[in-house]
Amino acid sequence: MSKHAPRMLTAVSLVTFFLLLVWAEGNLDPYLRRILNLIAINVIWAVTFNLIYGYTGQFSLGHAGFIAIGAYTAALLTLPLAQKEQNFFLTPLISPLNTIELPFLPSLIGAALLAGVAGILIGIPSLQLRGDYMALVTLGFSEVIRVIFMNLQSLTNGSLGLKGIPGHTNLLWSWGCAILTIFIIRKLASSSYGRAFKAIREDEIAAETTGISLFNHKLMAFAIAALFTGLGGGLMANLISTVDPNLFSFVLSYQVVTVTVLGGVGSLTGSVLASAIYVSLFELLRPIDQPMTLGGITIPGRPGMRMVMFSIVFLVVILFYRRGLMGTSEFSWRWLLSKLERLFGRERQEA
Amino acid sequence: MSILSTDGLTKHFGGLAAVSDFHVEIAKGELVGLIGPNGSGKTTIFNLITGLYRPTSGQIRFDGNSITGVRPDRITALGIARTFQNIRLFSELTVLDNVRVGHHLRLGSSPISAALGLPGYGHEEREITEHSMKLLNIVGLDDVAQEQAGGLPYGQQRKLEIARALATRPKLLLLDEPAAGMNPEEVRGLMDFIHHIMELFALTVFLVEHHMRLIMGLCPRILVLDHGVTIAHGTPDEIQNDPKVIEAYLGVEEEDAPN
Amino acid sequence: MSLDMFLQHLANGISLGGLYALIAVGYTMVYGILRLINFAHGDIFMMAAYMAFYGVALFHLPWYVSFAVTIGLTAIMGVVVERVAYRPLRDAPRISALISAIGVSLLLQNVGIVAFGGRPKAFPRPALFALEWKFGEIRVLSLTLFIILITLLILVGVFYLVYRTKIGRAMRAVSWDFGIAGLMGIDFNRVVALTFAIGSALAAAGSIMWGMKFPQLLPLMGVVPGLKCFIAAVLGGIGSIPGAMLGGFLLGVGEIMIVAFFPTLAGYKYAFAYLALILILLLRPAGLLGRIVEQKA
Numbered sequence: 001m002s003k004h005a006p007r008m009l010t011a012v013s014l015v016t017f018f019l020l021l022v023w024a025e026g027n028l029d030p031y032l033r034r035i036l037n038l039i040a041i042n043v044i045w046a047v048t049f050n051l052i053y054g055y056t057g058q059f060s061l062g063h064a065g066f067i068a069i070g071a072y073t074a075a076l077l078t079l080p081l082a083q084k085e086q087n088f089f090l091t092p093l094i095s096p097l098n099t100i101e102l103p104f105l106p107s108l109i110g111a112a113l114l115a116g117v118a119g120i121l122i123g124i125p126s127l128q129l130r131g132d133y134m135a136l137v138t139l140g141f142s143e144v145i146r147v148i149f150m151n152l153q154s155l156t157n158g159s160l161g162l163k164g165i166p167g168h169t170n171l172l173w174s175w176g177c178a179i180l181t182i183f184i185i186r187k188l189a190s191s192s193y194g195r196a197f198k199a200i201r202e203d204e205i206a207a208e209t210t211g212i213s214l215f216n217h218k219l220m221a222f223a224i225a226a227l228f229t230g231l232g233g234g235l236m237a238n239l240i241s242t243v244d245p246n247l248f249s250f251v252l253s254y255q256v257v258t259v260t261v262l263g264g265v266g267s268l269t270g271s272v273l274a275s276a277i278y279v280s281l282f283e284l285l286r287p288i289d290q291p292m293t294l295g296g297i298t299i300p301g302r303p304g305m306r307m308v309m310f311s312i313v314f315l316v317v318i319l320f321y322r323r324g325l326m327g328t329s330e331f332s333w334r335w336l337l338s339k340l341e342r343l344f345g346r347e348r349q350e351a
Numbered sequence: 352m353s354i355l356s357t358d359g360l361t362k363h364f365g366g367l368a369a370v371s372d373f374h375v376e377i378a379k380g381e382l383v384g385l386i387g388p389n390g391s392g393k394t395t396i397f398n399l400i401t402g403l404y405r406p407t408s409g410q411i412r413f414d415g416n417s418i419t420g421v422r423p424d425r426i427t428a429l430g431i432a433r434t435f436q437n438i439r440l441f442s443e444l445t446v447l448d449n450v451r452v453g454h455h456l457r458l459g460s461s462p463i464s465a466a467l468g469l470p471g472y473g474h475e476e477r478e479i480t481e482h483s484m485k486l487l488n489i490v491g492l493d494d495v496a497q498e499q500a501g502g503l504p505y506g507q508q509r510k511l512e513i514a515r516a517l518a519t520r521p522k523l524l525l526l527d528e529p530a531a532g533m534n535p536e537e538v539r540g541l542m543d544f545i546h547h548i549m550e551l552f553a554l555t556v557f558l559v560e561h562h563m564r565l566i567m568g569l570c571p572r573i574l575v576l577d578h579g580v581t582i583a584h585g586t587p588d589e590i591q592n593d594p595k596v597i598e599a600y601l602g603v604e605e606e607d608a609p610n
Numbered sequence: 611m612s613l614d615m616f617l618q619h620l621a622n623g624i625s626l627g628g629l630y631a632l633i634a635v636g637y638t639m640v641y642g643i644l645r646l647i648n649f650a651h652g653d654i655f656m657m658a659a660y661m662a663f664y665g666v667a668l669f670h671l672p673w674y675v676s677f678a679v680t681i682g683l684t685a686i687m688g689v690v691v692e693r694v695a696y697r698p699l700r701d702a703p704r705i706s707a708l709i710s711a712i713g714v715s716l717l718l719q720n721v722g723i724v725a726f727g728g729r730p731k732a733f734p735r736p737a738l739f740a741l742e743w744k745f746g747e748i749r750v751l752s753l754t755l756f757i758i759l760i761t762l763l764i765l766v767g768v769f770y771l772v773y774r775t776k777i778g779r780a781m782r783a784v785s786w787d788f789g790i791a792g793l794m795g796i797d798f799n800r801v802v803a804l805t806f807a808i809g810s811a812l813a814a815a816g817s818i819m820w821g822m823k824f825p826q827l828l829p830l831m832g833v834v835p836g837l838k839c840f841i842a843a844v845l846g847g848i849g850s851i852p853g854a855m856l857g858g859f860l861l862g863v864g865e866i867m868i869v870a871f872f873p874t875l876a877g878y879k880y881a882f883a884y885l886a887l888i889l890i891l892l893l894r895p896a897g898l899l900g901r902i903v904e905q906k907a
Contacts, residue, residue, distance in 0.1 A: 125888065125892050132646075132647050133895065136647065136840070136844075136891070144885060147880050147884075148878075148881065150877070151878060187466050192460075192465065192475075193455075195444065198444055199444070202441040202442060203441060205403065207441075208427075209423050209439075210455075210456070211455065212424055212452070224466075254712055254716060257709065304723035305724055307720040308721055308724055310720075311720050314713045315713040319695065322702065322706060
């Protein structure tokens, strides 16, 4: 394969993908579009979690907190003034938020930036701790954020949540952001910084002795991840049109962990695949929660069966297939070509 | 002019005095050895010098600056590199990447520049790769550059660790039992290699070894440690005939006894 | 606040603290041996409560039989969880076991939701524990005092077991250094299984008393106490049993007192526990009674 072929193939696929998105946006029914949007958002979250955990080896359970910050920021910035009045009937929204109404792009940027700042603030104390303690502290911060959002009536409308967020998110926005996230994190991962992150993951003592400042690099990965996670949160708010603090419990963080582990910790390709599978299955399996008839036998459905199945699958993966779908491998054009060659080469020989 | 000097260096772990009042002065370009029975505190001294441990008391000076209590990565930036007794490679990374990591501390480009693939970063990356391949060539590992580091045979892993240390452009190189597990021929090769890189990179080397032949044949000056205390200090001949040294090694296997 | 009110709050605080202490000890014992945060502990606590409930409501057992059986079954459940979800990952990186623990926790919660339904169940409160006793102006539920008494008895029992028996010595040796302990002929698997059994039994005892104190059972009832009790264990010094006991009591008393003195902050109740955790881990990670072990490079 020539040196420039991979880059050209990627460019061609991206253009094709983009055209497909445009078509899909205009032609698929809303239910399918919602699923595709959710997949894109989950891709962003899984990829950012991979940056923190897969590449740098830091286990953070705080994703929900950054998602919350991103979601609420975008919501509060895009919410039309009239809706704001309606939502904040108990306690008025503080100024200047009650007079601002911004278009989507600046709101998303705001969401991302604020989440990034939160990432730095939370990262500074959390990243000084090791393994399981860090998991707990990041979980703690995430929950503290949720409780604060639940109580700050004049900023977030407390437990009443925000309704009527404009549905700006469409396939082009969500997948555009997802591809941007993948691109940037991929580039970072294959750069000297990526090597530094992986060195930290492999052996912190050796990394430090090789001149890598542990804390600075961990914080870097963490903040960058938080930034893009917030971006995903903002996209989500403008997709589901309603946010309330209970959406951002640690169950959401576990969901991100689940998807990343399923795909293979350290593999961006895995994150994409696993997001697609997880979100699709989640929707497809909705019927399990209701009673259904299969070949004449009625299977009693109970709400929650879906989650039980998912929990079991997750445990099975963690216990027996810890490497997930892709392990640490990534998709590459060369890999595909060699697979195809083997497939068709053999046929040609037999003929 | 001494490039490394310690004064009253002491380290306690709870009630145990691992190192007591260690004193050394190493001049630029010197090759100094540190020997002692197992558990005498040799690796602890290395860990103290490289900042992995904080001294309980005492001072360390490097190249005119105090490095007592300084963080390990800063100490490496100042110019001290080391290898580990139990090899610590980045196993899942390739051989080439292990060495490239050693260049990271001197990287000028920002993460943004790297993430966006800006030309400034691309240039640095090319330089890093070129220099890394040169180092691999010097240690004889350039043909396995793309292999996973963890899969290399033991001897090659040791060489890789040295290459990675050299990538940080050190002035002082600390080698912790580099000859462990080597046969006599390999040891001879190692001795030549150490002389070669000292000349090539203007290095000062401080060497911990268990392997008597290597130390005696290589180092013009040796310190002997026992239970954290320096019991002898001198040329190989002086050390070999020092009664305290012989006593410290009594009851130890033939091949480790000084002769 | 009058002295009577204060004493009443204090009694409630110590009572709650006792329950927290029971659960916290379970966390700390497991962490001491496996360096694992058993996320599923709080959900085992929940399962025990439902078991005790169904023992009475479904199988019509007398309450003391149901309670005793529950404690036994929960101990077995703990051992099974360890065997199935943690032991296979013993050689894996520590985070894998943590992820597995989270998985078990979620599984138990979801099974609870499916099996028990989302509507709260009323836990039985035998007449003995429902008496109201008066001391001057103070009104105290007999349950509150019984909890304090029973908890103290159980904790003394645990203390005795861990510090005065041979098997307890084995547990302590393993938690100090399991490599060496293995060399000394201690059967690691047995010690681990026993630790889980005891920890889960303690959680069951705690949950039964909890159920009597707060009679509404919900499938997610173990989540918040679980996290709070882990925080209590960290507060006292993770890995230290006396530390867990101390942490539990401090947390219980603190929680009641803070809300008593500052009722407007009630909404932030959960945040306090987390804030306490964050502060402790940053300022004094060894906890109140723990010790820091410096890592050898």
